[in-house]
Amino acid sequence: MPWLTRLATIARRTGFPVVEVDGWKTRGHGPQPCVEGVVCHHTAGRDDMHIVRDGRPGLDGPLSQFWLRRDGTIFVVAAGRCWHNAPSTSEHHDNSSSIGIEAENNGREAWPSVQLLAYRMLCAELCREYELPASRVMAHREVNRGKPDPHSIDMSAFRADVARLLAKRQPAAPRLPELRPGDRSEHVVTLRRALGAANQTSTAYTAEDPDLMALVSAFKTKHHLGPGPDWTADCWTALNRSEKP
């Protein structure tokens, strides 16, 4: 198997925002020999994509192909082999046979529901792509007895959810959260970029932001999505399908 240059495309099928980290298509400890499993991790830190990309003292990066931010944004870090699980107790989940997902979590804090949903959907889309059953999605702690991560996630329930997502014939529908005036979310930045206001980076969705509201209004009118400023799931769906806003 060559470099996994479809990872961003696969991740986008979840409907969650995807960030392609510069240089990801050629980052790795050589190409990925095969994909027979997915290993779920927590990073034990915050704001630590750079560690997954660059490594830490004693272990060179990349450490995993994906970094999953707490707001559900999926960062594609590497297309090659990553140092995320050695030694492995499973022949399908070592560095040469599996993909790693490092989810941002300090190892103690509660998981945001949006992050957990993105986690399950990313696993499901990886299983769909590489024709793996949900049973091939494993916690790091299940395939390396010295590891605790990802903490507090019931992997049996997690895999059952992945299996349900996989059973749908079509890739799962976008689940980006609705936005209402007053909300704050990284998804506002995604929306700005998609609608053509990429020069702004505010995460506030506010009626005092005439540029954004004008773009939203124009888009909703053009696509017959009803009046008002609420940005709904139907709006995300229409946006994902449209060539241009």
Ligand SMILES: [Zn+2]
């Ligand atoms: Zn781990």
